Amino acid sequence: MKQKLESLLQDAVTALQNQGILDADVSARIHIERVRDPLHGDFASNLAMLLAKPAKMNPRQLAEKIVALLAGDSAVSKVEIAGPGFINFFINPDSQFQIVKQIHDAGARFGLSRIGAGKRVQVEFVSANPTGPLHVGHGRGAAYGSAVADLLEAAGFEVEREYYVNDAGRQMDILATSVWLRYLEACGEVFTFPSNGYRGEYVRDISASLYQKAGELYRHAAEQVFAEIPADEPQGGDKEKHIDALIERAKQLLGTEQYNAVFQAGLDDILADIKDDLQDFGVSYQQWFSERSLMDDHSVQQALQRLDAAGFLYQQDGATWFASSRLGDEKDRVVVRDNGQTTYFASDIAYHMNKLDRGFDQIVNIWGADHHGYIPRVKAAMQALGADESKLKVLLVQFAVLYRGDEKVQMSTRSGEFVTLRQLRDEVGKDACRFFYVMRKSEQHMDFDLQLATSKSNENPVYYVQYAHARVCSVLRQFDEKGRQRNWQLGFEHLNLLVAEQETAILTTLSKYPEILERAAVYYEPHQLIHYLRELANQFHTYYNAHQFLVDDERLCNARLNLICAVKQVLVNALTLLKINTPETM
């Protein structure tokens, strides 16, 4: 409908230009919007106000000229000029009814769009370090990222979901060392666990199964392990130096092969847990991309060579730097440390080069907001590599600040004090989790009160929407139980009986769904879909309370049932997209 009105207006503008009233080079983006107040009709355009200045006419006068040139259309019952120069369109009620039939015919496909057809987009999200289970902060990224990916798919894009696995680097060495030390404890060795090691219970679990499988194969005496290791922080030393020395000792005592075995045991276990967790949360990926693979196939070296060839690398203080400040970054960044190891950033340059090489039309990265300072350097790297950095869109997700009642919950993966996504799902359920997470705009800071979220109270808005669906199902059951026969055709023929204000409101809201879906997709804003669902559910509940559906009049009854089936279909479509269940009874 919007498109139809836009083309009508476009034709009128062209006619004005042909008449010489408007210069041919004047162009205004034709903007049609839904109106809030029904007195102003159904759609409005501000075109006349935008063109008033270039046309050197006052807006209302111009609006009259535009309206006079507007071709008639059966769907438009009336066009008015109002206010400072709005052109208001009133839609023919008969054409409003058609939406019920359209939804019925399209079924699960109702609302899908083709604006992304032929375009490939990659969405990378979560990508949490495999050093521990996902926590509630990752949960928001998971819910948001998968919703964005699913929305893009609904808009016709070919979507590839990817998880970047940071299976290289110092943090992973700390994990491997932590696993080994807990393993030594399981063997009976006694020592003080490093303050900077991973202290979570899951590390002990990994160590325990390692002990079961390998026996004492990796055992070394505690005295040997800790000999001449610099003191830990609680003993007045430096926790970083302490753990780094322990990593070196582990590599030295175990040898490459055994160290890698311990390392792999930790990685495999945690990655399997993460995959399992996400699966249960309704999140799936086409690709799990390993950081180490970029090193193994020399992609990192190649990327650095390309930067060097482009003249963006230089040596200083024993390290190799990327001159990112020449391309908008605050300062230059190290890509090869003075100890010869490449940095995480170097991997990321190679990773983004790899993404570009895969030929996506659009690359979407979803990061925690704490990584925002990282964007300029990645874009700088893409530019330095001669790539079109506008293909990269970075979406930031603010971390949820966790409260338990009034008390703020401090989280740190290493200390092991965190609420896991799995715990949250067990307590609140998947549906409420997903709904809650994408209810807010992603860049909005979010207070997550566990007491509230974990309470099974009706304060959780997901129940409100699901209940609307369950009520429709209940009505349909009652109808069947009365032994009555559904007559769809009769209902469609008498949709014009649906003239109650609640029915008109629902018809309008139903017709908005494709627009909402499209907008939510192109702006990466799944919360818009949530808000739409609440509006639709609200209108249904209001309708339910105001009118009886199962009336004796077969024509009215079938028309109403057809309408609420359309409501049900849209609820199902939207909730299914968000991976939220649609229970038939509650």
Next chain:
RNA sequence: GCGCUUGUAGCUCAGCUGGAUAGAGCAUCGGCCUUCUAAGCCGAGGGUCGCAGGUUCGAGUCCUGCCAAGCGUGCCA
């Protein structure tokens, strides 16, 4: 210090990307179950859109400057 994000009702948040009289939920108060599920509905109160300027027919929305909160500002990832 600098950078990014945020600031809208008592609380949590929307606000169709510059449009017409700023909206929901929760909380508070008052109504509605002999009628398809009361996890619901109806009504009331509640606002200097952080503050001050600016841009224009029009600003919660854009620009500038302040104020406040969170994050970032590693040869960690």
